[in-house]
Amino acid sequence: MDETATADAAPGGTAPAGSAADPVVAGEGVRKEYGDVVALDGVDLDVAAGEVFGLIGPNGAGKTTLVRALTGTTEAAGDLRVFGAPPTAVEPSRIGLLPQSFDPPARLTARELVDYYGGLYDEARDTEAVLDDVGMADDADAWYETLSGGQQRRTCVATAVVNDPDLLFLDEPTTGIDPAGRRAIHRLIERLAAGGTTVFLTSHAMDEVERLADRVALLRDGRVVASGAPDRLVAQHGGAPRLDADTAAATTEETVERVATGVRERLGDGPTVEATDGGLRVRGVRPEAIGDAVDALDAAGVAFDSLSWSEPSLEDVYLRLTGEEYARRGGERAAAEAVADGGDR
Numbered sequence: 001m002d003e004t005a006t007a008d009a010a011p012g013g014t015a016p017a018g019s020a021a022d023p024v025v026a027g028e029g030v031r032k033e034y035g036d037v038v039a040l041d042g043v044d045l046d047v048a049a050g051e052v053f054g055l056i057g058p059n060g061a062g063k064t065t066l067v068r069a070l071t072g073t074t075e076a077a078g079d080l081r082v083f084g085a086p087p088t089a090v091e092p093s094r095i096g097l098l099p100q101s102f103d104p105p106a107r108l109t110a111r112e113l114v115d116y117y118g119g120l121y122d123e124a125r126d127t128e129a130v131l132d133d134v135g136m137a138d139d140a141d142a143w144y145e146t147l148s149g150g151q152q153r154r155t156c157v158a159t160a161v162v163n164d165p166d167l168l169f170l171d172e173p174t175t176g177i178d179p180a181g182r183r184a185i186h187r188l189i190e191r192l193a194a195g196g197t198t199v200f201l202t203s204h205a206m207d208e209v210e211r212l213a214d215r216v217a218l219l220r221d222g223r224v225v226a227s228g229a230p231d232r233l234v235a236q237h238g239g240a241p242r243l244d245a246d247t248a249a250a251t252t253e254e255t256v257e258r259v260a261t262g263v264r265e266r267l268g269d270g271p272t273v274e275a276t277d278g279g280l281r282v283r284g285v286r287p288e289a290i291g292d293a294v295d296a297l298d299a300a301g302v303a304f305d306s307l308s309w310s311e312p313s314l315e316d317v318y319l320r321l322t323g324e325e326y327a328r329r330g331g332e333r334a335a336a337e338a339v340a341d342g343g344d345r
């Protein structure tokens with residue numbers, strides 16, 4: 001796998017979302033328009049066999065459209081191959097698809113639904129085992145319409161894996177699922193991947209993608225703006241470790257300046273100080289410097305309710321490269337700057 005190419009960011013352009021000798025999924029210049037809306041604007045990507053590939057991006061970035069193009073449920077321009085063939089030519093039993101919106105018959109039980117979808121294939125997994133995999137064994141006799149939203153989503157995941165697919169598309173699989181259920185789905189994805197299933201996962205849960213995905217592509221406005229292994233992306237674009245102080249009162253510019261002066265005196269010019277919605281953030285604080293940073297807060301008279309220190313994560317990469325972190329200071333323009341400077345501020 002060529003990680004050098006995959007960890008690049010391309011401001012305003014496309015970056016290949018990976019490379020592999022014999023990709024299960026390969027796309028080049030994939031483009032889709034809905035009238036005046038350009039949903040996909042020249043996407044290049046490839047996904048290797050057995051890989052968990054995470055696709056992330058803001059609402060409307062084009063994730064579902066890309067999944068639909070790859071599963072042959074919508075047409076798109078450009079070159080798209082799944083198992084070396086056009087998506088519509090792929091043997092259905094090789095593919096599992098959990099769409100973002102899925103409305104199975106409401107007056108069937110969870111067990112009946114899994115049975116029904118399994119019956120569409122010559123060979124299917126044992127219904128009870130699949131129900132158990134998604135944590136639905138105890139509620140399998142309830143009608144779909146009486147299940148909670150999370151239980152319904154678990155049941156939908158079960159219908160997507162009942163044919164034991166070689167390639168599984170999961171479009172936001174854990175939306176609405178409680179923490180225990182999410183963990184069950186995560187374990188299922190890990191087991192499937194360990195068994196050789198290729199998983200194409202879209203999600204807004206960055207912790208989920210960071211935990212599960214071997215590689216990630218970030219879509220914005222129909223383009224891949226960054227791709228690579230999560231830890232590489234975090235190292236490249238996640239920014240510095242930070243110390244967050246939650247304060248009861250809103251932080252004024254004056255307070256930020258006072259803290260910044262104190263931080264400079266104690267820690268030098270590296271760290272930066274900014275106001276956040278709930279208080280104040282000092283970026284660039286290494287673990288051994290936490291005490292000095294706290295002293296700077298105290299010296300500046302900042303009354304805080306709690307303090308937390310954290311390493312950057314995939315969520316930081318997402319926020320920086322989509323512009324959401326920079327919304328207060330010029331959104332799109334600042335995000336483009338973050339991409340252009342390699343996101344190392």
Ligand SMILES: Nc1ncnc2c1ncn2[C@@H]1O[C@H](COP(=O)(O)OP(=O)(O)OP(=O)(O)O)[C@@H](O)[C@H]1O
Pocket residue numbers: 034037038039057058059060061062063064065066100
């Ligand atoms: N059937 C359609 N007709 C017209 N426009 C569409 C259609 N499907 C998607 N779009 C538009 O294409 C763009 C990409 O939508 P898409 O659903 O792929 O985004 P997404 O990244 O999956 O978003 P979300 O995170 O909200 O699910 C959006 O501007 C959306 O409004």
